[in-house]
Amino acid sequence: MPAATPETVQRFVEAWGAMGSLWGINRSVARVHALLMATEEPLALEEIAERLQISKGNASMSLRELRTFGVVRQVEVAGERRDFYVTEPDVWLMFFRILKERKRREFDPALEAIHALVDAPGATGAVRGRLEQMADLLTTVEGVVNRFLQDPQSSRSALAFIAGMPFGRRQNGKG
Amino acid sequence: MPAATPETVQRFVEAWGAMGSLWGINRSVARVHALLMATEEPLALEEIAERLQISKGNASMSLRELRTFGVVRQVEVAGERRDFYVTEPDVWLMFFRILKERKRREFDPALEAIHALVDAPGATGAVRGRLEQMADLLTTVEGVVNRFLQDPQSSRSALAFIAGMPFGRRQNGKG
DNA sequence: TCGTGCGTTCAGAATATTGAGAACGATCGT
DNA sequence: ACGATCGTTCTCAATATTCTGAACGCACGA
Numbered sequence: 001m002p003a004a005t006p007e008t009v010q011r012f013v014e015a016w017g018a019m020g021s022l023w024g025i026n027r028s029v030a031r032v033h034a035l036l037m038a039t040e041e042p043l044a045l046e047e048i049a050e051r052l053q054i055s056k057g058n059a060s061m062s063l064r065e066l067r068t069f070g071v072v073r074q075v076e077v078a079g080e081r082r083d084f085y086v087t088e089p090d091v092w093l094m095f096f097r098i099l100k101e102r103k104r105r106e107f108d109p110a111l112e113a114i115h116a117l118v119d120a121p122g123a124t125g126a127v128r129g130r131l132e133q134m135a136d137l138l139t140t141v142e143g144v145v146n147r148f149l150q151d152p153q154s155s156r157s158a159l160a161f162i163a164g165m166p167f168g169r170r171q172n173g174k175g
Numbered sequence: 176m177p178a179a180t181p182e183t184v185q186r187f188v189e190a191w192g193a194m195g196s197l198w199g200i201n202r203s204v205a206r207v208h209a210l211l212m213a214t215e216e217p218l219a220l221e222e223i224a225e226r227l228q229i230s231k232g233n234a235s236m237s238l239r240e241l242r243t244f245g246v247v248r249q250v251e252v253a254g255e256r257r258d259f260y261v262t263e264p265d266v267w268l269m270f271f272r273i274l275k276e277r278k279r280r281e282f283d284p285a286l287e288a289i290h291a292l293v294d295a296p297g298a299t300g301a302v303r304g305r306l307e308q309m310a311d312l313l314t315t316v317e318g319v320v321n322r323f324l325q326d327p328q329s330s331r332s333a334l335a336f337i338a339g340m341p342f343g344r345r346q347n348g349k350g
Numbered sequence: 351t352c353g354t355g356c357g358t359t360c361a362g363a364a365t366a367t368t369g370a371g372a373a374c375g376a377t378c379g380t
Numbered sequence: 381a382c383g384a385t386c387g388t389t390c391t392c393a394a395t396a397t398t399c400t401g402a403a404c405g406c407a408c409g410a
Contacts, residue, residue, distance in 0.1 A: 008288075008295045015288035019281045021199075026398070037309070038292065040302050045357070055400045060358055081408080082356065091309050106197045113183075113190035117213065120183045127215050134212070134266050137331075143338040156312075162337060163318045201368070220387070230370045235388055256378070257386065 009038045013052070023098050025065070028054055032062040033071060033087065033094075042075050042084035069094045096152050103145060111138050184213045188227070198273050200240070203229055207237040208246060208262065208269075217250050217259030244269045271327050278320060286313050 013034040020030030031052050036043060043051075049059040063085055066072035071094040077084045114135045118128065148155040188209040195205030206227050211218060218226075224234040238260055241247035246269040252259045289310045293303065323330040 005295060008292050012285075012288040012292045015285040019285040022277060022281045024196075028399075037305065038302060040300065056356095057358075057360085057401065058399055061399090064358085087305070089305055089308075091305075092312065102197060106194045110187075110190040110194040113187045117183050117187045120180060125215065127213060130212060130262070130264055130266075133264075137267060140335055140338045144334065147338075158340070159319065160315055163315050163322075165333070203369075231386090232371065232388075232390085233369055236369095239388085 009035075012038055023095060024102055025098065028052070028058050029062040029065050032059060033066055036066075036072060036085060036087040037091075042077055042086045044080075044082045044084055046082070048085070069097050092152060092156060096149060099145070100149050103142075103149070107138075107142070107145075111135070111142060114138065184210075187213055198270060199277055200273065203227070203233050204237040204240050207234060208241055211241075211247060211260060211262040212266070217252055217261045219255075219257045219259055221257070223260070244272050267327060267331060271324060274320070275324050278317075278324070282313075282317070282320075286310070286317060289313065 013031050016034035016037075017027045017031040020027055031054075032048055035048060035051060045056060045059050045063065048063070049056045052059070054062075063072060067074070071088050071091060072085055073088055075084050075086050114131060118131050118135050148158070188206050191209035191212075192202045192206040195202055206229075207223055210223060210226060220231060220234050220238065223238070224231045227234070229237075238247060242249070246263050246266060247260055248263055250259050250261050289306060293306050293310055323333075
């Protein structure tokens with residue numbers, strides 16, 4: 001059973017499920033993940049399905065996805081034939097894996113297309129200017145994201161560092 | 176007419192349309208935006224619809240959304256009765272507006288639910304530990320995002336600064 | 351080797367999202 | 381004041397996504 005009151009767990013499960021769309025995983029997957037995070041002992045597939053009111057099939061697919069993301073793991077339970085699942089302690093990892101994939105599929109092609117457009121002969125005046133500017137911006141973003149993706153470990157502490165960084169409150173002269 | 180070859184513009188429009196899902200705007204809206212970015216002179220609604228092969232209705236709604244995001248503006252064209260549209264130079268702004276909204280709707284409730292869960296009496300051992308850890312992480316993320324959202328201007332230069340930051344390659348001792 | 355329990359897969363149902371196009375209302379020139 | 385032009389809104393159709401549940405296959409015990 002969960003470590004807190006059922007209602008609080010329930011609320012967390014739903015909120016997490018809704019947030020899934022932020023990083024592009026679907027509601028069921030996120031809800032399964034949330035339930036495992038909120039539960040101490042390993043859960044069997046069927047219990048997960050029952051608790052979340054989803055079909056066994058759906059639960060199975062969701063668990064598979066979570067395993068490929070590396071955020072859920074199967075464990076053996078003595079005297080049990082069924083598979084049991086627990087969450088990995090590092091959620092961070094999931095964000096990385098997903099971010100990486102989305103970047104590859106959605107961001108990279110767009111950046112490439114912009115570059116093609118900027119480099120194209122015939123790109124003139126204002127259009128060229130703003131596209132160049134945008135290409136620069138996206139390239140910067142890409143650089144930052146790549147750094148983060150390269151090394152989950154240190155990016156985490158980098159994040160904490162950035163959180164403490166003094167930008168945004170003092171005058172910031174040059175653009 | 177666009178500032179570059181039609182094919183390159185086309186490619187950009189499609190790539191940008193596909194990338195839309197990354198920040199949560201739909202394909203049509205993103206494509207309209209892309210077309211305006213790639214076009215020097217103001218475009219009338221009907222021409223946009225024709226170029227993108229979408230209905231006038233859809234174009235109208237898309238333009239409205241882009242205007243509320245503040246990335247597209249209506250302009251008057253001498254001797255024309257129709258409305259014409261141009262893109263604002265600052266794309267950055269759009270990301271901010273959208274990010275802000277999604278944070279409010281998706282992220283904040285989840286963070287709140289986690290806190291409730293951690294604070295709940297009855298939260299025990301391992302579960303409590305990992306939820307606390309996650310709450311910390313998300314709170315840090317929230318802090319960073321809030322900073323960015325607060326001030327588009329300086330966050331932009333902060334981004335450039337971060338891009339040049341030397342994390343990730345040297346040993347990074349503590350947590 | 352057969353029967354049972356279990357997990358996975360997959361076709362198609364249910365649902366959510368997106369888009370088309372008709373209907374409408376506003377504005378402008380005459 | 382009337383017709384023509386244009387933009388917006390809204391209903392319903394098309395499409396994409398998500399989910400269910402039946403069918404299947406595997407492993408184990410008898």
